[in-house]
Amino acid sequence: MNQIFNTPVVYLKGVGTARADVLKKDLGIESYEDLLRHYPYKYIDRTKFYKIRDINPELPHVQVIARLTYKEIIGEKNTRRLVAHVQDDTGVMELVWFQAIKWTEKILAVGKAYIIFGKPGSFNGKAQMAHPEVEPYSTEALKRKGNLTLQAVYSSTEKLKQFTLDTKGIQRLTATLLEQHSRDIQENLPLYILQKYKLMPRVEAFRNIHFPENAAALHEAEHRLKFEELFSIQLKLLRNKMTRTQKFKGAIFEKVGDYFNEFYEHRLPFQLTTAQKKVLKEIRQDTLRGVQMNRLLQGDVGSGKTVVALMNVLLALDNGYQACIMAPTEILATQHYHSIKALVGDGFIEVALLTGSVKQKDRKVIHQKLEDGTLNLLIGTHALIEDKVVFKNLGLAVIDEQHRFGVEQRAKLWRKNILPPHVLVMTATPIPRTLAMTLYGDLDVSVINELPAGRKPIETRHFYENQRLAMFGLMKREIALGRQVYVVYPLIKESEKLDLKNLEDGVEVMSREFPLPQYRISVVHGKLSAADKEFEMQRFVKGETHIMVATTVIEVGVNVPNASVMIIENAERFGLSQLHQLRGRVGRGAEQSFCLLMSGHKLSRDGKKRLDTMVMTNDGFKISEIDLELRGPGDIEGTQQSGVLDLKIANLATDQQLLMLVRDEVIEIFYKDPQLALPENQILHHMLTAKNGGLSWDKIS
Template sequence: MRPPILFPLFAEVTSLKGVGPRMAPLVQKVAGPLVRDLLFLAPTGVVVRRPMTAADAVEGEYGIFEVTADRLFTPGRPGAPLKVRTSDATGFVHLVWFGGSPQHVDRLLPRGEPRIVSGKVERFNGEVQIPHPDVATLDKAGEIPAAEPTYPGTQGLTSRQVRRLIGAALSTAPDLSEWQDSAWMQARRWPGWRTALDAVHAPTGEADLSPDAPARQRLAFDELFAHQLALARRRRARLIHPAPVIAPGGASRRMEAGLPFTLTGAQAQAVAEIRRDLSSGQQMGRLLQGDVGSGKTAVAALALADVASSGFQGALMAPTEILARQHHQRLAPMFSDAGVTAVLLTGRDTAGERRERLAALASGEAQIAIGTHALFQDAVRFDRLALAVIDEQHRFGVNERQRLQAKGDPRLGAVHLLTMSATPIPRTLELTQYGELEVSRLTEKPPGRTPVTTAVLPLARIGEVAKRLKAAVETGAQAYWICPLVAESEATDLAAAEARAADLRRILKVEVGLAHGQMPGVQREAVMADFADGRLPLLVATTVVEVGVDVPNASIMVIEHADRFGLAQLHQLRGRVGRGVKASSCILLYGGHDGALGETAKERLETLRRSEDGFEIAEEDFRLRGGGDPLGLRQSGFPAYRFADPVRHRSLMMAAADDARLVLARDPDLTSERGRAIQVLEELFDWKGHKTGSD
């Protein structure tokens, strides 16, 4: 239940003076529906004004002038500006209004009387000019602030109106008991919460807008701490759920013995961590994070074999039919040799196949189900489901994962969860997105994985690349050619997949497949299946092949306009080759016809050229992208922070996670004095209902 002290902050914005039915939707669009949302709308800039004279006025800066009006120029034609000439001891300052009323301006600036005017200095025909200035009498000069924060606005709601509403919201903000550790606060010289809030909304210069400003750091840490508390609580809640006890048995030993390779140290460690969780009697929630080719599927298969050995069932869900079929083709024979039956369920099974497989799962005859979204359809019944494995987990929504886990029998306990991701991400973002899950990292690649030679070439050499590709295809090689667009556009010169496929058919004289996101799914997967089966030597595609495509014979990857892709995405695309015995290569074509390449783009491509370590590449991508939307967070289910910046505040995030775990370990019910204050913080940020990428 929300504490009464927070009631004013959780009131609707319509409780503020001046926010009626017309303005309320505009305020909600810019900030949100609550008074609290206005408080959490940080300034995006600051206008700093300094005293100037007509002689020393600096174009582009905001000045404060003491002037006297001496002439009004009324518009000579419709639409022309209204201008007032004012002067000080050093020269003239022209004030301009577009659409202003002469009567109103006369009242503001009576001729011969001194006034304080302020605004952004422009020069027009050599004259000092200020459009739409602020005007005040000398006794009210203090009403024109030396520094003024600016906020995002929208049509019908100006930055100045938003600032006025935030001032009203601040007047309702209570003083709250301190929830942060006092020694931590003193060491960083951070202000209290209420003081920090006031300071964020009263910047005196650009430095106060920095993520490193003490007030901003304080509020960022509050936000991160509240989020990490929510994740830690979910982790604790999961651990109190009893779940089936799974132990290694004959099936998993036989399966491991039958693997065509020895587990790497990282794989063995991940298997041990998963087995520890599965045998604990508490519900497992673990992310298996590994680079392309690091052997995640083998680790998951051993966990599924453990489940079968213990008399239970497991499910492996993949985002596409082609990937589900590839998993089944590879794993079913290995499961069979270990005495375990695995069935495949997809949306394209025949009625007879579907009936037979559903019956096998319902009776317990089949211990493993491998499939797509078809696994959580109502008709699917498991006898003793104990483990759900989600491959490429970011391709599934929260409800889809929960629907699969709900297939378990509550009498047996909660269904264990193992999610897998082939997108290495930095530790900081891992903590943000998957903070409620335990994480196993596969940082090695199994022996025999073919290295990929990466070349970075200007787009002007595309003809040379096409010739080399022709020679390779004639010797039986298969290749991907990636384009950033589907069809040509007059607005851009980026490569288009459809046009490029036609060009390559003409040049190479071979059949060329085309796959992109605008094609019907059935048609796209049919093309990709033909490529996987070797019937197509070349596949031209957009980034739809970034994950979930495994073609061991493909040994060449060409990426046009590679400088327009993110570094992590380029690494994922490159991971489509080097999966077989053939020497593999990746050619990154960059720039336009002039071959120009920016410094950051050059650094990104050079990182990819010299490294195949996905975790190293992810950290570099994180560093190079800086603030804004690192790694496409808004598209990836990451939380939208108001004050925190995952890049600049990464050390604060680590500290917040540690503190959250420590607080709940010492005071799980938050009944201490600090604990009660922390409960107010949790309500203030309300992360408990927020959906993160790991939900």
């Protein structure tokens, strides 16, 4: 079915080897399907005609019917141009061409009426149009496609334009493809779906997305193709989830024993929130089913995900299993290690830290204890997935900030036991619901959406450069109260290209404003050795320094409840997610905390929106929704490697309702026909197995 989609575009009439090569390099178009799915990014309304007196240079394009009254080639060699005048019953407009002068002059006849289309301008106070499209006026010309329709506009490049593959060139190729192969484009959704949702047939949708008959037909085509795209993704994700639950058995944690009860009743330093208890209950139910758990735990910064993960670890220990926690950086792994050690105390469980910095002799001890089962919990970085790391009986793998790990890295951890371990994936980057359903649609999702009792919301302010003295004043007041301050810079050294505040200059400024011996400063950045980084971090953690000047290495993994101020220099250059992560480094104690966003006065529209959003709300999920609107799913950290978000037409920021509808429909289909064995669902079975799905689906979460 639809084998024509796999045909290399080089075989299409009008393409050839050279054009095929540039289409592949610049637009990723290799097949007929790629060309059909290179959708227009906007449409020009060719249904409207303007009078010359109504033309405004601010308009993007205009179309007029006017009679040619004059034409002349003016100038010599490099300054030659063709000038023509056209007139309607309201005024006169000048047309000018600087290229293809002789050919254009030949086809223009004084006294004839023309349909003229182009970008309006003005010269010496009169209406003018440079290089317009010109077509002789007739009743037949008006009826032809192009003058009474919405005209598609495609993304192109300068290289493509050298091969005449601008909008018109791409349009010609698409028209050729549809003319020659429309009958070969078969339906890929069952008839009952088409009828239930009143969807336009597939071939009509492709025709109307590229050559819309009218605005209503374009809307129907967009809806049909968005439905198909989201449906295909959900079908594959939910089948993946179903296959995993059928195929991969999991350890049963039937016992809630001494480890869990001792910690909960005597060592837990605070009351669990309702949200934390709910998540623990969901995990408990997962681990009783005899099926491998694959759960995503979303929680805003400071919401208490680590405690939930630890209690899940204790559940594994109570049932005779080992556990591990894998983090993407040494800083975050070390932070988890110290946090958990502080929570459990000495002599309760055996915990070890394994990172690239651990010495060989210490590694041997860790390896030995892992293999003989005396090591209960191993926390570390990528070092955990090395072949030398062998568990006696791994029952639970916790993966933090998992979007920073590749599929194969996660797979290695997953294969550390004969019976696959339960997997708890954690992220402190709140993900909009639509994005979570698309990125992690084959996982069960839990959310911790409340902060521990006693936490005060962080007060966020936006300061411009001329308010720096006020910033210093706030820092000094907080330090005088015994608090500490983070100052984050985007660069280490000054860049000639980017006029940003850089860390080295920042240290100088801070040292002058906060001199020894009254104030002490730590400096942390990515180019320090792991040992130096840890030394500086620990000085700040212990309260030996008042200010930590750092780059974004402190985005995750630093927990200093005494720190009450986060200052972010050049805040407009950071993404919303990163700003929110950095702000989450403060507000971890009971005292009021502050986040100051420093910026210059020149801000882009999106830059201003990001800073205004941060000032307006502390809700990570609201922030993530705005981030999705501003950046689109493909730019959200981690989504590129997922292989899922190569969306051609659907928009997760605006098509949330459609995604929900599609997902519910797919769930119902699998409920009624799990194997897609019914005759009416054979078309869907083929969609799952077709090679031209364009998506890569892994079974590792």
